[in-house]
Amino acid sequence: MSGDQLLASSKRCVDEGLEAVVAANPGFVLLPEQRVVVERGRVLQGPSRRTGVALVSGGGSGHEPFPVGYVGAGMLAASVAGHVFTSPPAASVAAALTAVGKDNPDGVLVIVFNYTGDRINFGLAVERCRAAGVKVEMYVSGDDSALTKLEGTAGRRGLCGTMFILKIVGALVERGGSMAEALDTCRRVSEATGTIGVAAGGCTLPGASAPLFTVAAGQLELGLGVHGEAGAATIPSGSPREVVEAMLAHLTRQDSATRLPLQRGDEVAVIVNNLGCLTHLEMSNITKEVIMQLKTLGVKVVRVYPGPIMTSLDMRGFHVSVLRLRDPSWLALLDAPTAAPAWSAPCLVTGDTEGEVNVPNLNLTPCHEKSENTYTLREASHVRALQKCLEAVVAKMPQYEQGLNALDAECGDGDCGSTFLQGLAGLVLDALVPAVEALEGSKDHEDLRMVLKAMAAAAEEGAQRTTSMKPRAGRASYVRQEKLRGEDAGARCVALVLDALCRH
Known part of the structure; x- marks a missing residue:
């Protein structure tokens, strides 16, 4: 394994990847020394062998699932892979062409992505196979629209738009299309x-510790x-x-x-x-x-x-x-x-994806429907007190957002502080002002203040105790004890809220 990459080794990673794909797909045959994968029906002997124009493509590895993932009836008859970001050698390409092209009167169409190394190595293999009697044609595909000028370049690069060619032409030859039809369709x-x-x-390349560019x-x-x-x-x-x-x-x-x-x-x-x-x-x-x-x-x-x-x-x-x-x-x-x-x-x-769709009335209860437990404040003093409490919490809590997230990250999904702040963002405190002006009366809230102080003290003590508690519920219960070094984020959040309330 190289660093944080789950690879056996940088040298063997491509081979093991191909071995895994073939093991999972019994319709594939691997030519291991060449890193070629062939559709099984194309290499059978006798009348059961699949014929018709055979498509072959490939290139450097690192682009998975391309090319091996597109081997199969209706797309590629064979794929050939090089090492990561390295064009496969001409000998490997020739092995793929021979496997599906020998004694195939319909021939092989090689679809090459427009990169210089691929054009050279695939081109050499095509010439060798032609000399050996294999009927083979090559199409170089480019679909890149990044360059505004082509002068002084090797032309449009072959990118994932070439997958449209592999699918359309693959289906065409599966239906009996000729080599001439396939080449014209490619173009x-x-x-x-x-x-x-x-x-x-x-x-980041296998075995490397830094990305290719930043x-x-x-x-x-x-x-x-x-x-x-x-x-x-x-x-x-x-x-x-x-x-x-x-x-x-x-x-x-x-x-x-x-x-x-x-x-x-x-x-x-x-x-x-x-x-x-x-x-x-x-x-x-x-x-x-x-x-x-x-x-x-x-x-x-x-x-x-x-x-x-x-x-x-x-x-x-x-x-x-x-x-x-x-x-x-x-x-x-x-x-x-x-x-x-x-x-x-x-x-x-x-x-029909246009227009509205009439959904039948499902008689669903709106999520914002008032609960039977809703409590309405009717005293102006109560409303004013609530307003001050909420203002205190809204002003105090943002500074603790990242700290609460860090506590939550030890055993949860690291969003306790952010989730709480999202709820606060939904409070419209100005809506309380008309209610205050519309109601009269005032009352001493000293008893409430004392209660809040006691609650805040108890919550603070409880939050501190969570550092030594063993979680028995929630996501934290699945985390190893040695990983839990801080306070429970939810308990700390409650303590902070009550502290903000009792100070106002």
């Missing part, structure tokens, strides 16, 4: 696809590559709405040579690709913004695929890939079944 899908990404920082606090790298290559610009971090707005603006900017020319009325499929380290909740917020902002542009999202489609280890960022569905057949090919384990069903399907 047309690529032209109709654009991808833009952002990240808050780089990923981004200044409060900033995001816009248009970075899948390995962390520099992007087009640095933009301020912000809400999902602000970040997605900046991304779509760059994706469609008029002066960019790689822009995606979206038009009102377009129907699109969208990949929202988690680069590795975003939570599901963050991904949900981002996906919602992508759908809504495209809708604002007059573009209808008919399919959306959120998730870790093509990652970059533990990078904290995401890509958005948009495919203009210019060919009516593409949607059916996207929806066609596949045995590839990593390809998931879309979250949005064709149907």
Whole structure:
């Protein structure tokens, strides 16, 4: 294990990952020395062997589930992996091409992501296999829309938008499509696809102690590559709405040579690709913004695929890939079944998503309905006293927020102080003023003050005692005793509130 990474070793991590995938998928065959995974039906002997154009793709590891997760009927016939962020050697690629291409009259189509190392090594393997009699063609895919000019570059980089090609062309050849049809579809899908990404920082390679690159606090790298290559610009971090707005603006900017020319009325499929380290909740917020902002542009999202489609280890960022569905057949090919384990069903399907939906009356009790135990203050003096108490608590408690969170973090979820402050933020103290002015009378509250002092003293003593108590309920009861060094956050919170009350 390297540092905090759950890896057996940096040298063996790719091999063990492939072994695990094959162990979990009996339809796969591993060529271990070459790091090639082949669909079992493609290497069977005799009439049971699957034929038809075979798709092959791959590249450096670290982008899981790509490529091995997309092996299966309806997508790839074989995948080939290099070491982390390293193109596989030509000999390994040739092994994959031979495994699915030997004695296959329909041939092999290699789909290569546009990176120099991959183009060289895959290209060498293609030439060797052709010389050995294997029918093979190669398509180099680029879908990156970060660069505004292509002069002096190697062209558009291959990013997660190329997954649309793997799925559409994979379904096409599964239905008997020819090599010529497959190559033409690759070209047309690529032209109709654009991808833009952002990240808050780089990923950490296996065995390394620091990320490949850092981004200044409060900033995001816009248009970075899948390995962390520099992007087009640095933009301020912000809400999902602000970040997605900046991304779509760059994706469609008029002066960019790689822009995606979206038009009102377009129907699109969208990949929202988690680069590795975003939570599901963050991904949900981002996906919602992508759908809504495209809708604002007059573009209808008919399919959306959120998730870790093509990652970059533990990078904290995401890509958005948009495919203009210019060919009516593409949607059916996207929806066609596949045995590839990593390809998931879309979250949005064709149907009536416009307008309001009439929900039947379920006779549910509103959560804000007054409780039978509600107590109404009728004396002006009582209202004034309550107002002063609440003002004291509101003024006093914010300074303790982080300390309470730290206490809670030892045995809970670290939000005791913040949760309490959220409740205080909901108090509208000004609403009490009219009640004070409307009522008359006054009363000595000295007895109440004495009671509060006694309560505060008891609460303080109780909070201090919790440092030596063994928890018997709640989340703390699951935490080892030696981990519990501080007071109970809830008990300390109560003591602080009562202290604030008795001082006013």
